[in-house]
Amino acid sequence: MSNSNPAPAFRPLYQQIKTLITQSLISGEWRPGEAIPSETELAARFNVSQGTVRKAINELADENLLIRQQGKGTFVASHTEEKRQFHFLRISPDQGERVYPKGELLSCKRTKADAATARLLEIPAGATLVTITRLMRVGAEPVCWEEIRLPAAIFKGLNAAKINQYGCKLYSMFESAYSVRILQVAEQIKAVAAEPAVATLLGVTPGTPLLRIERVAYTFGDKPVEWRRTMCNTKSFHYMNKIV
Known part of the structure; x- marks a missing residue:
């Protein structure tokens, strides 16, 4: 007899971590303009590899939710920054x-x-x-x-x-x-x-x-x-x- 319930959709681990990071952004744990924890710290927090965290952060950066700054870390994107005040102005x-x-x-x-x-x-x-x-x-x-x-x-x-x-x-x-x-x-x-x-x-x-x-x-x-x-x-x- 076949099971009528659909199988749960598989989500790669990095996407699950991306969701958890996004939830922290929504809750205000890390405010716009603030630095988020390092990849090492997040990997320990979520009990995953640093590479998994990096892939999640890369997608969030591609979506303009986070901004990487060479030598400084990763920051929550903010519309108050001069370069981003007109991000949607074309x-x-x-x-x-x-x-x-x-x-x-x-x-x-x-x-x-x-x-x-x-x-x-x-x-x-x-x-x-x-x-x-x-x-x-x-x-x-x-x-x-x-x-x-x-x-x-x-x-x-x-x-x-x-x-x-x-x-x-x-x-x-x-x-x-x-x-x-x-x-x-x-x-x-x-x-x-x-x-x-x-x-x-x-x-x-x-x-x-x-x-x-x-x-x-x-x-x-x-x-x-x-x-x-x-x-x-x-x-x-x-x-x-x-x-x-």
Whole structure:
């Protein structure tokens, strides 16, 4: 008689160690920017070989959860680090060195989630959101207008004062103030015509072609925590990505 129960899926030992390390990251045992224990210490902790630990750490580094620093050790990746504050920002000037835009907060208010936003953020329709709008400038030139929707239940007490306190650097604020790390994003990109209100903010005429980027950002466990719409004036800029 055949057994109807499926056999348990086999998981290589290094993946099991990777899961245990990830759980420590989620629990906050090692905070962003902090060094994790050495491979030797982790091998002793988990009673496995150093090579098994190294393979787990290599995958976590490939996924940008950890950062190896030659001669210093392995550290928890952080959006507060200068090089990583714009890790998910893909707008770059057509000429010259890459210059990162600075955010200018336009509004921060409480709204209710419509059905589409609720589905993307996996929250009930009508749930309270924190809705942020901001303008991204390079020098004095406005380059992007953004609308960001966040579940208020996750970002308790978020207001304009706190956003300005962090210099309108949202992912750094998520991490430092709410222990929410953005690990990956899914984006849809489309060329659209500028609507009058956005055109005014970006200093272009209505109907000017803009690049619309709609994003859902995820933290640990593939949990969606942000919906964002970005409208970009690409007259002197382009969207740059690297696919590996």
